[in-house]
Amino acid sequence: MNDPFIIALDFPTEKDVRALLQSFPRESLFVKVGMELYYQEGPEIIHYLKDQGHRIFLDLKLHDIPNTVKRAMKGLARFGVDIVNVHAAGGTRMMEAALEGLEAGTPSGTRRPYCIAVTQLTSTSEQMLHRELWIDRPMEETVLHYAALAKQSGLDGVVCSAKEVPLVRKHCGEAFLTVTPGIRFADDEKSDQVRVVTPYEAKKLGASFIVIGRSITHAENPAAAYERLQREWKGEEKE
Numbered sequence: 001m002n003d004p005f006i007i008a009l010d011f012p013t014e015k016d017v018r019a020l021l022q023s024f025p026r027e028s029l030f031v032k033v034g035m036e037l038y039y040q041e042g043p044e045i046i047h048y049l050k051d052q053g054h055r056i057f058l059d060l061k062l063h064d065i066p067n068t069v070k071r072a073m074k075g076l077a078r079f080g081v082d083i084v085n086v087h088a089a090g091g092t093r094m095m096e097a098a099l100e101g102l103e104a105g106t107p108s109g110t111r112r113p114y115c116i117a118v119t120q121l122t123s124t125s126e127q128m129l130h131r132e133l134w135i136d137r138p139m140e141e142t143v144l145h146y147a148a149l150a151k152q153s154g155l156d157g158v159v160c161s162a163k164e165v166p167l168v169r170k171h172c173g174e175a176f177l178t179v180t181p182g183i184r185f186a187d188d189e190k191s192d193q194v195r196v197v198t199p200y201e202a203k204k205l206g207a208s209f210i211v212i213g214r215s216i217t218h219a220e221n222p223a224a225a226y227e228r229l230q231r232e233w234k235g236e237e238k239e
């Protein structure tokens with residue numbers, strides 16, 4: 001998995017997805033299917049994207065009792081996607097169950113999807129962490145604690161802000177994946193994101209993958225925005 005860019009296909013219909021992908025006619029992309037698209041289009045959208053040769057992060061963020069997560073993951077494993085995820089807040093028993101389900105459901109002769117855990121959503125601020133969620137530790141410490149739980153459970157990596165990547169890599173190792181949403185070009189609106197980083201900063205901080213949605217999908221020219229992303233990542237353009 002060399003390509004570090006994951007495009008969030010946050011659309012309601014396959015028709016919208018087709019319209020966006022027309023901007024990238026010759027490219028095999030790494031795309032993310034989240035709740036909006038999956039809940040409306042179902043497994044068909046996964047089959048469609050796979051048939052088109054795209055790699056897929058199925059971002060459903062499972063968070064339930066261990067038995068339910070295990071059985072759900074067993075089903076999802078059959079889709080042959082590249083990455084699935086859970087909320088680390090579900091705890092180690094739930095994360096271990098997720099892996100058991102994936103291993104049981106992965107067809108023989110194929111590789112099981114990577115399983116990663118959301119530490120703290122990139123829309124969560126330090127203030128919200130303390131005042132709303134009643135977590136009294138600093139954000140970085142909290143993210144690291146959840147990452148350590150994910151690693152201890154045998155997961156392959158985490159979702160976090162690129163800001164926390166150096167700490168996670170230091171404690172969980174270089175091979176532990178860091179998948180980082182909250183990516184914005186310097187001149188973009190943050191919108192609902194809080195712990196935001198530019199593509200160039202994310203590269204410098206060592207993110208394994210960056211997840212980028214609206215900065216590409218809502219751009220006037222998505223292909224041009226994607227080229228800008230590639231240039232910034234290479235350091236040819238810093239803002």
Ligand SMILES: O=c1ccn([C@@H]2O[C@H](COP(=O)(O)O)[C@@H](O)[C@H]2O)c(=O)[nH]1
Pocket residue numbers: 008010034118120121122123159160181182183193211212213214215
């Ligand atoms: O902590 C998280 C976990 C997941 N996401 C998802 O990533 C994309 C980001 O989209 P943008 O338009 O670039 O903000 C979106 O699908 C989220 O559900 C996240 O942002 N933060």
